[in-house]
Structures are given as C-alpha cells and as structure tokens.
Amino acid sequence: MEVGSEDRLSRSTEDYLKAIYEIEAVDGTAATSSIAEALAIAKPSVTGMVKRLSETGLLEHTPYHGVQLTTSGRRSALRVVRRHRILETYLTSKLGYDWDSVHEEAERLEHAVSDELVERMALALGNPRYDPHGAPIPSKEGVIEEPVLAPLTDVPVGSIAELRMVSDRDAERLRYLSSLGLRLGVRFEVIARQPFRGPVTVRFTGRPFREQIVGYELATTLGCVVREQEVG
Amino acid sequence: MEVGSEDRLSRSTEDYLKAIYEIEAVDGTAATSSIAEALAIAKPSVTGMVKRLSETGLLEHTPYHGVQLTTSGRRSALRVVRRHRILETYLTSKLGYDWDSVHEEAERLEHAVSDELVERMALALGNPRYDPHGAPIPSKEGVIEEPVLAPLTDVPVGSIAELRMVSDRDAERLRYLSSLGLRLGVRFEVIARQPFRGPVTVRFTGRPFREQIVGYELATTLGCVVREQEVG
DNA sequence: GCTATGGATTAGGTTGACCTAATTTGATTG
DNA sequence: CAATCAAATTAGGTCAACCTAATCCATAGC
Numbered sequence: 001m002e003v004g005s006e007d008r009l010s011r012s013t014e015d016y017l018k019a020i021y022e023i024e025a026v027d028g029t030a031a032t033s034s035i036a037e038a039l040a041i042a043k044p045s046v047t048g049m050v051k052r053l054s055e056t057g058l059l060e061h062t063p064y065h066g067v068q069l070t071t072s073g074r075r076s077a078l079r080v081v082r083r084h085r086i087l088e089t090y091l092t093s094k095l096g097y098d099w100d101s102v103h104e105e106a107e108r109l110e111h112a113v114s115d116e117l118v119e120r121m122a123l124a125l126g127n128p129r130y131d132p133h134g135a136p137i138p139s140k141e142g143v144i145e146e147p148v149l150a151p152l153t154d155v156p157v158g159s160i161a162e163l164r165m166v167s168d169r170d171a172e173r174l175r176y177l178s179s180l181g182l183r184l185g186v187r188f189e190v191i192a193r194q195p196f197r198g199p200v201t202v203r204f205t206g207r208p209f210r211e212q213i214v215g216y217e218l219a220t221t222l223g224c225v226v227r228e229q230e231v232g
Numbered sequence: 233m234e235v236g237s238e239d240r241l242s243r244s245t246e247d248y249l250k251a252i253y254e255i256e257a258v259d260g261t262a263a264t265s266s267i268a269e270a271l272a273i274a275k276p277s278v279t280g281m282v283k284r285l286s287e288t289g290l291l292e293h294t295p296y297h298g299v300q301l302t303t304s305g306r307r308s309a310l311r312v313v314r315r316h317r318i319l320e321t322y323l324t325s326k327l328g329y330d331w332d333s334v335h336e337e338a339e340r341l342e343h344a345v346s347d348e349l350v351e352r353m354a355l356a357l358g359n360p361r362y363d364p365h366g367a368p369i370p371s372k373e374g375v376i377e378e379p380v381l382a383p384l385t386d387v388p389v390g391s392i393a394e395l396r397m398v399s400d401r402d403a404e405r406l407r408y409l410s411s412l413g414l415r416l417g418v419r420f421e422v423i424a425r426q427p428f429r430g431p432v433t434v435r436f437t438g439r440p441f442r443e444q445i446v447g448y449e450l451a452t453t454l455g456c457v458v459r460e461q462e463v464g
Numbered sequence: 465g466c467t468a469t470g471g472a473t474t475a476g477g478t479t480g481a482c483c484t485a486a487t488t489t490g491a492t493t494g
Numbered sequence: 495c496a497a498t499c500a501a502a503t504t505a506g507g508t509c510a511a512c513c514t515a516a517t518c519c520a521t522a523g524c
Contacts (some may be wrong), residue, residue: 095352112344121329277512
C-alpha cells in the first residue's frame with residue numbers, strides 16, 4: 001500500500017478541503033459562512049457538504065461552531081495545494097504564462113493531474129520551493145514551510161524590505177502590482193505610512209529610485225521581509 | 233464573439249462526443265450500444281444522455297437507429313480530440329512519459345485544459361501533426377487529416393512497409409509492441425501471412441534484420457504505409 | 465406474413481452537489 | 495435575564511448523470 005494511494009476525491013471535495021485549509025490558516029477554525037463565501041456557494045449547501053465530508057472522516061464538524069480538518073483531511077488539502085502551486089510554477093516557467101493568468105488555469109488542472117505528473121513537473125522545475133506568487137510549495141510528504149512575513153502595513157517606516165509573497169486570487173490586482181513595479185524580490189524603503197488605514201509610500205532601491213504609493217488594503221496583502229533598519 | 237468561445241461542456245458530454253466521433257469514423261453511425269460499450273456505461277443511461285445532447289443540438293438521434301454528430305457536435309468533438317492528442321504529445325516530448333502511459337493522463341486532462349494552454353503546448357512543440365501513436369492532430373480550426381493507411385493484415389507479402397499508427401487504447405498492448413521493436417517509423421518486409429486470421433511475419437529492414445510474428449488481432453490495429461514492392 | 469431475438473427505450477430509482485425559504489441556535493446587550 | 499439578531503441548520507426541491515428491471519420495436523429467418 002503506497003502513501004498517496006487513497007481513492008480520488010471529487011472536484012468539489014478538493015475545493016472544500018483547500019478552502020478550509022486556507023481559512024483555518026487565518027482564522028484557526030473555518031466557519032460555514034467563510035467557506036460559503038470562499039467557494040461562492042450558498043450557506044445551506046455548505047452545511048450539507050460539510051456533513052458528508054465529516055462522515056468520510058476528512059473533517060470534524062461541531063454544529064454552530066465551524067469545522068476543522070482531520071489529519072487525513074489536512075493531508076489531502078496539502079496535496080491539492082501542492083498540485084496547484086507546482087502547476088502555477090510550471091505554467092509560468094515553462095509555458096510563458098504571466099503570474100496574473102496562472103491561477104485560473106491551475107484551479108481547473110489541480111483536480112485532473114495525477115501525482116505522477118505533478119512530480120514530473122516538479123522534477124523538471126528542480127523541485128521549486130515557492131510558486132510564482134511566493135507561496136511555499138508543500139513537499140510531496142505534506143510538509144509546508146510557514147513563511148514569516150510581515151504585511152507591508154506592518155513594516156516600520158525607514159526600513160528596507162523585500163517583497164516575498166502576494167495573493168494569487170485577483171488577476172486584476174496582480175496586473176496592477178506589476179504595473180507599479182511590485183514584483184517578487186524587489187526591495188524598497190518604506191518612506192511613509194499614513195494613519196487610519198491610509199496608504200504606504202515606498203521608494204525602490206533600484207536604479208530610477210522611483211516612489212510608489214500603495215493603498216492600505218493592497219498593502220496588507222503584500223508579504224515582506226524586513227532587510228535592514230535605516231537609522232537605528 | 234470569438235471562434236472557440238462556446239460555453240464549456242461537461243466532462244461527460246465531452247466524453248460522449250469524442251466516443252461518438254470515433255465510432256462514426258469506423259461505423260458511419262454510432263449505435264447506442266457501441267457508445268455504451270466505449271464509455272463503459274449502461275445502455276439506458278446512454279439513451280438518456282443522447283436525448284439531452286440532441287436537445288442541445290450537438291447530435292441527431294433517430295430512435296432505434298443510432299446517432300450522428302451535428303456540425304457543432306463534430307466541432308466540439310474535434311476540439312476534445314485535439315486537446316487529447318496535443319496533451320499526449322506534450323507529455324511524451326516534454327515530460328518523459330512513454331507512449332503507453334500518456335493516454336490515461338490525457339483522458340483526464342483533456343477536460344480541464346483551456347484552449348489557451350493547448351495552443352501554448354502546441355506552440356512549444358512546433359505545432360506537431362501527429363501524436364505519439366501516429367494519430368493526426370486536428371488543427372485549431374477543426375480540420376483533421378484522414379490518414380490513408382493499411383492495416384498490417386492488408387499489406388501484401390513481399391512488400392516493405394512502414395509503421396505509422398497504432399491504437400492508444402491499451403497500455404499493455406503498447407508495451408508489447410515496444411518489446412517487439414514495433415515503434416512508429418520502423419520499416420519491415422512482410423514475409424508471410426497465414427490464412428484464416430492467422431499471424432503475420434515481418435522482418436525489420438534495420439541492422440539485426442530480426443523477424444517477428446504478429447498475431448492477427450494485433451496486426452489489424454497497426455496502420456502502415458506500403459513503401460515498395462519487393463519483386464514486381 | 466409472422467414470430468423470435470437482441471438492441472433500444474421507458475419506467476422508476478439513486479447519488480452528489482447545488483438551490484431557496486423557513487426555522488433554530490448561540491451570543492450579545494439593554 | 496429576556497429580547498434580539500446574525501449565523502447555522504433543517505426542510506424540501508432541482509438537475510446531471512448514472513443505475514436495474516421491464517417493455518418495446520426492427521429485422522431476419524422461416
């Protein structure tokens with residue numbers, strides 16, 4: 001009996017597991033309505049599906065108190081996440097996709113590719129650790145790095161930061177980020193942060209030393225590493 | 233309004249269309265039971281599905297007399313065939329799959345890839361005309377070459393033939409063909425054909441001039457071009 | 465021209481995954 | 495501590511795609 005040899009899960013099941021995994025990462029536990037919102041499905045449908053999934057042992061459902069993945073559910077979720085991120089990386093590196101167009105394609109393919117194909121792609125890519133949006137790729141064995149990143153809104157004024165991760169959810173947003181020069185790996189100094197959820201001003205460390213103003217909402221979605229403090 | 237922009241068809245619908253296309257190519261018209269056999273689905277289920285598909289205009293159903301694709305149905309079927317064959321070619325050329333293992337993978341992926349991805353793969357491959365089993369790949373516009381090939385069982389004794397196409401259906405069979413040295417492009421002389429659906433003996437034109445005996449059933453599935461007549 | 469036979473269809477049922485409308489529950493708050 | 499409200503669940507229904515069992519129909523053979 002091999003490791004990854006459980007029966008294939010339905011497309012829908014995989015979508016639920018992945019969504020729940022991602023909600024849990026933020027909220028600790030996944031509320032029915034968060035799942036419903038993430039998947040754009042009516043709440044009662046989620047209740048029903050959650051019941052089925054907990055009967056098959058993929059998650060634990062405490063009525064009126066949300067849902068948690070079981071060990072087996074988490075393993076399956078991470079398999080889907082791995083597939084998704086390897087696919088995004090492959091499409092970007094090998095087939096010329098831009099970072100704003102891979103998500104949709106990977107969203108469909110993640111339910112159709114075999115583990116074998118994923119591993120072949122991973123191998124062809126040299127077993128990458130991050131996808132094109134900077135998200136860590138879980139290993140085949142289901143281990144995932146927890147990146148320690150600060151949202152741009154938390155980077156202190158005066159320090160130099162590097163952009164390490166962005167959300168892949170909204171293609172529009174990704175195109176906008178590109179247009180600002182905010183690609184993975186760019187470094188900038190945080191010049192100013194307006195209070196009351198106001199915008200953040202950054203100046204790139206590269207040649208034209210351009211400044212950009214980033215709105216608060218957007219800035220919260222940018223995962224950064226602080227490289228150095230300017231003054232002390 | 234773009235060319236290939238109809239709404240996505242369900243996985244099931246695509247499977248039916250492709251199967252019907254392939255049965256039509258052989259039988260002229262597709263009987264309910266042939267479809268049922270090809271898809272491993274009970275006959276009454278096929279009747280039901282066929283009714284739905286003819287309501288959406290993808291095929292014409294004359295009760296008790298089988299089914300034919302409409303123009304729109306044929307177009308969709310050819311799109312699926314193109315996806316399948318491009319995928320098989322890509323997996324073989326770029327990801328190290330063997331010709332016996334691509335079919336299953338492509339069978340799932342053909343329902344998930346976008347036209348855009350297919351065209352990117354086709355481009356990366358240099359717009360191939362044949363898949364790894366020698367089957368012609370329909371163009372983006374839905375044009376497909378009708379290969380004029382003779383089954384090995386029809387190649388006259390004494391002539392030199394080249395293997396051009398094999399069925400991708402049975403992985404076992406493909407592995408067996410490889411083991412006999414029967415890969416696409418090999419040339420051989422037909423040495424003998426036993427009567428009463430008996431085996432065919434061939435001798436390769438290459439270095440060790442090996443002989444192989446091929447059973448009748450298998451020989452019917454090998455598409456050949458006759459290169460030259462030996463005597464006259 | 466009638467009847468046997470097998471292929472096709474109708475009848476009726478299941479399952480997964482969704483929906484809306486109505487009701488219940490847990491948590492908050494005056 | 496009762497009233498309230500939003501969140502969650504139950505109730506009841508739809509739809510696609512399958513199933514088995516029973517019936518129907520075209521044709522081939524006599």
